[in-house]
Amino acid sequence: xxxxxxxxxxxxxxxxxxxxxxxxxxxxxxxxxxxxxxxxxxxxxxxxxxxxxxxxxxxxxxxxxxxxxxxxxxxxxxxxxxxxxxxxxxxxxxxxxxxxxxxxxxxxxxxxxxxxxxxxxxxxxxxxxxxxxxxxxxxxxxxxxxxxxxxxxxxxxxxxxxxxxxxxxxxxxxxxxxxxxxxxxxxxxxxxxxxxxxxxxxxxxxxxxxxxxxxxxxxxxxxxxxxxxxxxxxxxxxxxxxxxxxxxxxxxxxxxxxxxxxxxxxxxxxxxxxxxxxxxxxxxxxxxxxxxxxxxxxxxxxxxxxxxxxxxxxxxxxxxxxxxxxxxxxxxxxxxxxxxxxxxxxxxxxxxxxxxxxxxxxxxxxxxxxxxxxxxxxxxxxxxxxxxxxxxxxxxxxxxxxxxxxxxxxxxxxxxxxxxxxxxxxxxxxxxxxxxxxx
Ligand SMILES: Cc1ncc(COP(=O)(O)O)c(C=O)c1O
Numbered sequence: 001x002x003x004x005x006x007x008x009x010x011x012x013x014x015x016x017x018x019x020x021x022x023x024x025x026x027x028x029x030x031x032x033x034x035x036x037x038x039x040x041x042x043x044x045x046x047x048x049x050x051x052x053x054x055x056x057x058x059x060x061x062x063x064x065x066x067x068x069x070x071x072x073x074x075x076x077x078x079x080x081x082x083x084x085x086x087x088x089x090x091x092x093x094x095x096x097x098x099x100x101x102x103x104x105x106x107x108x109x110x111x112x113x114x115x116x117x118x119x120x121x122x123x124x125x126x127x128x129x130x131x132x133x134x135x136x137x138x139x140x141x142x143x144x145x146x147x148x149x150x151x152x153x154x155x156x157x158x159x160x161x162x163x164x165x166x167x168x169x170x171x172x173x174x175x176x177x178x179x180x181x182x183x184x185x186x187x188x189x190x191x192x193x194x195x196x197x198x199x200x201x202x203x204x205x206x207x208x209x210x211x212x213x214x215x216x217x218x219x220x221x222x223x224x225x226x227x228x229x230x231x232x233x234x235x236x237x238x239x240x241x242x243x244x245x246x247x248x249x250x251x252x253x254x255x256x257x258x259x260x261x262x263x264x265x266x267x268x269x270x271x272x273x274x275x276x277x278x279x280x281x282x283x284x285x286x287x288x289x290x291x292x293x294x295x296x297x298x299x300x301x302x303x304x305x306x307x308x309x310x311x312x313x314x315x316x317x318x319x320x321x322x323x324x325x326x327x328x329x330x331x332x333x334x335x336x337x338x339x340x341x342x343x344x345x346x347x348x349x350x351x352x353x354x355x356x357x358x359x360x361x362x363x364x365x366x367x368x369x370x371x372x373x374x375x376x377x378x379x380x381x382x383x384x385x386x387x388x389x390x391x392x393x394x395x396x397x398x399x400x401x402x403x404x405x406x407x408x409x410x411x412x413x414x415x416x417x418x419x420x421x422x423x424x425x426x427x428x429x430x431x432x433x434x435x436x437x438x439x
Pocket of ligand 1: 040098099100101102104133134135136206210211240241242243268269
């Protein structure tokens with residue numbers, strides 16, 4: 001096979017998938033692989049559902065391409081599905097795009113335009129978090145707290161204004177320190193103070209950190225207090241739920257885990273479960289109307305809201321509802337996490353097993369007590385993933401280079417008990433393989 005882009009820390013050369021069905025991938029060399037990552041933590045209803053293919057076909061026959069701002073039945077039905085069943089009632093203004101990076105770009109533009117529409121054009125800085133991933137465009141690469149993906153671009157990228165990602169395991173005060181919440185809230189307040197609230201438009205954050213850190217949750221109570229601080233300083237909150245949205249964490253959105261009410265939610269991946277390229281930026285009437293009144297344009301991408309993508313998303317979202325798959329994500333996720341905990345808690349390589357619903361992360365370290373990492377050049381994550389792949393399970397690599405050796409799990413919401421067992425035993429074998437080589 002000819003080499004193709006992209007170049008990644010994880011070497012995927014030689015992987016050739018001929019078919020994906022249910023929770024499985026089938027390779028050209030005849031292997032059956034359990035997709036414990038749903039691709040890039042995307043697939044939720046399982047691969048190869050014919051009813052999704054059918055609506056895509058019908059939409060293509062009826063409306064192959066229609067200018068994004070015009071209405072079509074496929075667009076109308078998606079908006080109805082989203083506003084009636086999925087989105088928080090206040091987030092009823094929808095901007096569609098083709099992927100998470102574009103949707104986050106839109107969120108940043110909306111935040112800055114909103115502040116400008118209120119006569120605060122200087123309130124234009126975006127706070128990010130030290131450990132985060134928001135996408136792969138130039139501005140999202142700059143805004144993300146992801147060292148490895150910035151390499152070779154540092155001279156060109158915007159310098160982000162970062163607050164610390166609450167990371168209880170590695171809190172500078174100590175592991176899961178009782179004052180971790182206050183530590184991270186103080187950090188937020190200090191950064192706002194040093195930049196000046198009058199200069200900050202928004203904070204972009206994953207409420208439950210995705211693959212950059214591997215499902216890191218903040219200390220209990222953090223989010224509501226953080227939101228209060230942001231509101232007091234008239235700083236918008238953009239919840240990047242590209243990975244966590246639409247049931248992945250066992251709730252419709254990760255914001256629901258914390259009672260969080262952001263000004264903007266961005267969600268993609270699970271929105272159409274990988275059947276089509278679609279993501280959304282969801283905001284309030286207040287914000288959308290203010291931008292409109294000011295006469296600012298919010299331009300579309302050519303392939304935004306393709307009728308076939310809208311039809312696919314509506315169909316996937318209806319399947320999630322009809323088959324109660326968000327509830328399944330919570331229940332199966334709990335089983336999987338409990339089983340992983342039972343089997344791996346005492347493993348000397350496992351620092352933490354964390355996450356919600358079917359977004360789980362396992363942090364692998366050289367020394368469990370000191371949390372010392374393996375050296376980056378050892379490529380431990382790749383070794384674990386490759387070993388598990390040869391056993392018949394695909395896990396997703398997490399981490400940012402500086403933070404590393406995070407194994408992410410994000411299977412479709414349809415896996416059964418036997419598949420849970422298989423995931424756990426394969427991961428255990430892969431870790432034993434590392435243990436035998438390094439400890
Ligand atoms: C939290 C988060 N935001 C944004 C993105 C970027 O989305 P996309 O790859 O669809 O552009 C991702 C992708 O992994 C993500 O996990």
